[in-house]
Amino acid sequence: MKQILHIIISLFVFGGVYAQKAQIEKADKKYEVFQFIEASKIYQKVAESGYESEELFKKLGDLYYFKSKYTEAEKWYEKLYKLNDKSLEDDYLLRYAQTLKVSGKKKKAAHLYNKFLKASGVLNNDFTSSEDYLKIIAENSNRYNTEPIPINLEGIDYGTFVYKEKIYFSSSRNLGKKKNIDAWSDRPFLDIYEVDYNKEKNSYGEPKLLKGEVNTKLHECSPVITKDGKTLYFTRNNTTPRIKEIKNKAVQLKIYRATKVNGKWDNIEDLSINGDNYSNAHPTLSPDEKVLYFVSNMSTSIGQTDLYAVEINNDGSLGKPRNLGAKINTKGRESFPFVTKDNELYFSSDGHFGLGGYDVFYIDLKKTGGQLLNVGEPINGAYDDYAFSINNHTKKGFFSSSRSKTDNIYSLKEIKPIKELLEAPFTGQIVDSETGKPISDAKITIESEDNILKFDVSTDENGFFETKLNKFKSHVATIKNKDYETTDVFLVKGKNVYEKDFKLVRNVFEIAKDSTTDLSKILKVKHIYFDFAKAVIKEEAKIELEKIVAAMEEYPDLKIDIRSHTDTRATEAHNMVLSIKRANATMEYLVKRGIDKSRLSVKGYGETQPLNLCNPCSEEEHAQNRRSEFIILQE
Structure with missing residues (x-):
C-alpha cells in the first residue's frame, strides 16, 4: 500500500543490450508514470529470458519493495547482490537487509545492515552494529496493548486523526459508488472518511465520506484539523499543476488546505510549499499549530523521502521548508510524522534499523540532540507499521499496519512510558x-x-x-x-x-592565628630534596619553588619560615650545619626570584625531626628526610 502513501518517486536510468532495448524502454515509460502492473510484467519477462543487468535487478527489486511485496523484492535484490556485492550502493544494501528481515533471515539481514552502516557512513556514536540496535529495540518492546478496530474492511484502511468525538481516516472502501482504480496499486483510490467515536465506551459509529470538496476521483488521505475546527490539511494527488504540459510524468502528491463552510470542507487551497516535480504529503501540526510537519522528496532530501517542517505565519502563509536533518532522515524513507502535545515526534522509517519494512520511531523534539528510539514490539513487527498517534493524557492512540495481509487500523494503549x-x-x-x-x-x-x-x-x-x-x-x-x-x-x-x-581537594585555605601551616602542603609542593651532603638547589626542585614564589607574589603580606632538614647519616653537628646551609640556599633562590628578604626567615633542624624512624634506612627513606618546609608566620 505504501507505494501510494509513502510517495517514493525514484526515477532510474535503465540501460540494456540492443536486443532488449524496445521492451525495456516500454517498461520504463510505464514505470515513470507509476503504472506498476504492466511494467513489472515486462521487466520480469526480460529477466526470466536470461538477461542479467544491475539496473534491471534494481528496478524489479524496487518495484516490489515499494509495493511492500518483500518476498518478491528479496529475489531480485539477491540477484543484484550476487552480481555486484563489492561496489553495490548503500541504498541497496539497506533495502536488501530490510527484505531479509521480513523473511526472517535475521543473521544475514544483520550482516547486510552492518555493511550498510559502514558503506553509508551513518555509523554513529550511540550504536556500533545491528546487534546493538536489536538490544535497544528489545528493551523498548512490550510497552503497548494493541487490537484492530471494528471499522476495518477488506480494502485499505489507515491513518487516524481524532478530533472531539470523531475519528478521521483514509480508506479505499467502496460505499456504493463506482471508484476509479489506481494503476500502481490495482486498488480503488483513497478517500477521507469520518466516524463517530466514543472514547469512554471505546465504540465506533458507521464511517461516512467527509462532506465537501475534499474527496475527488484521485487519492485523498492523511487529514489533520486545527484546534478551532475551521481548517483541514490533507494529502491529494496534484490536481492543480502549475507547469503546463506534464504528460507522461508521474503525478505527484500535494498538501492542500481546506476551510469549513456551513459544515462542509470547501475552499481548497494549493499550499506554496508544493511543486509539480516533487511530492509533499502526510501533514501534521505542532502543539501550538505554528509549525507544519510533512513528508517530501524535494531536492534537499537526504534520502528517498524526508521529514520537513515549515513555519505557519499569522496570516496563514508558509515560510521556507527546513529538512529535519540526518538525526531523523536517512537515505531510506521517512514518513507519517505525528507530534504529541508534549512536542514528541513519532514517525515511520525503513532507513533506521528496525524489525520489518517500516518501523515506528520516537524522538523528543524538546531535547537538543535527543536520542532516536525504535518503539519496539508489538507496534513494530515484520511488515509495515506506520501512522502512529497517541494522546499523552489518556495514553491511548492508533497506528496502522500491513500485518494482516492488508493495511488496517489498530488501537493502542501505552502501559509503560518510553522516557524511562x-x-x-x-x-x-x-x-x-x-x-x-x-x-x-x-x-x-x-x-x-x-x-x-x-x-x-x-x-x-x-x-x-x-x-x-x-x-x-x-x-x-x-x-x-x-x-x-x-x-x-x-x-x-x-x-x-x-x-x-x-x-x-581543597584549594582555598583559612590560615588561623597561632597555628603553624606548611605552605608546601597547601600548594601541593613536593619536598625540596637535596643530594647527599650537599646544599645545592636541584633543577627539579626549582619547579616546586616557583609555586612558593607565585604564592608570595600573589599575597604580598605573606611571610614564611624556611625550615630545612637532613637525613640521619653523618654526625648530628654536621647535619645541623648542613640543614642551615640548605635553608639559606632555598632563601637565596627565592630572593633571586624577587622575594623581599624581610619576608623570609630560616632555620635548620639537622636530623632532629625525621619523617620516618627507619633503622637501617633505604636510600628512598633517607631522601624523604632531606627536605625543606615553608611555614606561614602569623603577625
Missing part, C-alpha cells in the same frame, strides 16, 4: 578529600561526549546530588566548587545506573 528507557539515574556524594565532610553547593556540569547536551546540577547540604543521563550517550561530568580543585569523570554510555562519589 531513555534515561538512567546518576547519583553520588561529594566530600572533602582530607576531612570527609560533605561539600554543599558543589556544581556538577554534565556534557555529552558529542557536545550536544549540557546541563548543571548541584549538591544538597549533605553533599548529595541526583540527576538523569541519556544512557545512550557517553558524558563528561565536571565538578566545581570555589574552595576546591575542579575535577571531572568520564561516564561510559550503556549503563542503567550511574553511581559516583567524589573527593575534592
